Amino acid sequence: RLYKRQMMCRSDINSLNVPFLALYGSLIPPEEEKAKQKQLLTLLENLVNKEWPNAKLYLYGSCANSFGVSKSDIDVCLAIDETDMDKSEILLKLADILKSDNLQNVQALTRARVPIVKLMDPVTGISCDICINNLLAVVNTKLLRDYAQIDARLRQLAFIIKHWAKSRGVNETYQGTLSSYAYVLMCIHFLQQRRPAILPCLQEMESTYSVAVDDIECAFFDQVEKLHDFGHQNKETIAQLVWGFFYYWAYCHDYTSSVISVRTGTIISKREKDWTRRIGNDRHLICIEDPFEVSHDLGRVVDKFSIKVLREEFERAADVLQFDPNPCVKLFEPY
Ligand code: CTP
Ligand code: MG
Structure with a gap:
């Protein structure tokens, strides 16, 4: 050495x-892939806001930090201020909400290291993981994206x-x-x-x-x-x-x-x-x-x-x- x-x-x-x-x-992912991701995010936002009007959804990880390759899954963070429910309850509720729509393979993984709901959207073909209140990941995603622009x-x-x-x-x-x-x-x-x-x-x-x-x-x-x-x-x-x-x-x-x-x-x-x-x-x-x-x-x-x-x-x-x-x-x- x-x-x-x-x-x-x-x-x-x-x-x-x-x-x-x-x-x-x-x-590099083509532009139409970005558009499909936005489309799925909007769909999810509408579903979530019916139950929790103040909740927000953020993209994080490779779909938002500009280091994502073509055909990646997307990572979504649900920011929610729900004091009388714990994370698992929120995830199970979220899974119920999403199952009622035309989404496939909806699964709440409440025991994972980072608990998430997984799903697949048959319209865009995109798979997605949703976590709860992982706002540090949203901020570090912005940091990485900002570095990439320099x-x-x-x-x-x-x-x-x-x-x-x-x-x-x-x-x-x-x-x-x-x-x-x-x-x-x-x-x-x-x-x-x-x-x-x-x-x-x-x-x-x-x-x-x-x-x-x-x-x-x-x-x-x-x-x-x-x-x-x-x-x-x-x-x-x-x-x-x-x-x-x-x-x-x-x-x-x-x-x-x-x-x-x-x-x-x-x-x-x-x-x-x-x-x-x-x-x-x-x-x-x-x-x-x-x-x-x-x-x-x-x-x-x-x-x-x-x-x-x-x-x-x-x-x-x-x-x-x-x-x-x-x-x-x-x-x-x-x-
Ligand atoms: N993350 C984090 N802390 C870790 C691992 C991940 O905060 N120890 C967050 C980061 O915001 C990261 C996101 O989770 O951007 C997704 O992590 P990862 O799957 O490692 O990166 P991606 O950029 O999504 O890469 P890939 O294209 O391989 O999916
Ligand atoms: Mg990822």
Whole structure:
């Protein structure tokens, strides 16, 4: 690992720009898909408001953070101020309301880690998960969407990394690998620490948007249209950045003592967060701080077996991009 830390990327790395951008283009959802999602949201809103006139529905996750590929399911959050019902009761009631309409496979999963109602809309063909009052997810969705508008390379990079993670089987939290949300934060962090930087740190700037969600103050600069040339000093291409991302996670990140933090735009120490030892199931083998829920390590799902899998995959990807004669095929080869 030490010897590889000195490495430069291959001289013809830019020949990968065309295939990477073509892959990105093929993954972007077409406009009509967005319209169908809106249509389903409106239908759900009308049904919900008949029972709860003050309730609101928000899209979150990949359908709203601009990191969603074509044909994804949608994630919806029901914001409701219903003090005399607990979450399970609300979910069961919600499922009843939705079943009475023409929606299919309506199911309340009240015992899941994040309790939801699942459904499928036969008109648009879209599947949807509805959770209750998960407003932090709605706010972190906005943060990700705002970052994506600053420099086009973030969205390109994250699509390619997510596609790689799905192809290689390392996007499965129940198997100890990382969520899509974690991968996008890793991409944002990576672009924040490039020199010159490609992304700023929105939470360190003067706040123009602020909401309090369950005692957590979420504040950041959201006038991103003013940041359109932020990354212009940095001329790195998408191929260089994809290589750089894997190289960083394979050979440069200090897994023993570092935490990546999009909130501060830099690395912070595990010691500072008291993430140096295992507490319960949190092993902190790769540390990714949630931008708002700062006690939450998105790497907490990773165990001593899956950390090895992950690091070997980062190294494999860096080495494929460096040495393989056909890196674009090899990189995404099914595991
Ligand atoms: N989320 C969160 N905390 C987590 C995991 C997820 O707050 N530990 C929220 C985030 O708002 C995230 C959303 O749940 O955007 C959906 O998470 P995930 O399924 O990981 O990401 P998607 O962007 O929906 O990715 P995919 O395209 O793979 O569905
Ligand atoms: Mg999702």
